[in-house]
Amino acid sequence: MAENNLWDKFDKAVDTAGLANDVKEAAENGANYREVPHGVYEVEVNKLELVESKKGDPMVTVWFKVVDGEYKGCLIFMNQVITQGFQIHIANEIFRQMTAEIPGFNVEFKTYKQYGELLMDIREAVDGKFEFKLDFAEGKKGFSTYSVDEIYVLE
Known part of the structure; x- marks a missing residue:
């Protein structure tokens, strides 16, 4: 149960929709090193x-x-x-x-x-x-x- 609270904490602290969009852009733009x-x-x-x-x-x-x-x-x-x-x-x-x-x-x-x-x-x-x-x-x-x-x- 405490582990779920940990992830909820991150979800509240981070713009997860924006982060998911960043991941999508990186995949589309070939963001390899x-x-x-x-x-x-x-x-x-x-x-x-x-x-x-x-x-x-x-x-x-x-x-x-x-x-x-x-x-x-x-x-x-x-x-x-x-x-x-x-x-x-x-x-x-x-x-x-x-x-x-x-x-x-x-x-x-x-x-x-x-x-x-x-x-x-x-x-x-x-x-x-x-x-x-x-x-x-x-x-x-x-x-x-x-x-x-x-x-x-x-x-």
Whole structure:
């Protein structure tokens, strides 16, 4: 009986008719995962946060959504474990590039808690206000690299 109440709770909390429609659209539009090749893309940030990796390490995750061109709607994922100085530097560089047009941002690592809060602040500051020209390339040893080459202010 308690299990039925659980599902009733979800049915009340979620727009199930809208969700069912989303499923139908996904099926009609062939919403299969499509890998975005290395290249330069205009993107928005869909997700930016500090998470725990599968191995239990602190990791920065950024989801860039392509907003124009052949891969419009596809996602580019940046996942960077941050347990060593050079790894934090890699993450800091892209966050500095993303916030270059926003006064008052000091991208700096002090503690994981502080860094997680900084990432939430960056996400909030760019959400719906900025898009980026992202250079998504292959770096050393086959790892992907990410660089923001331009910032577009949305009106």
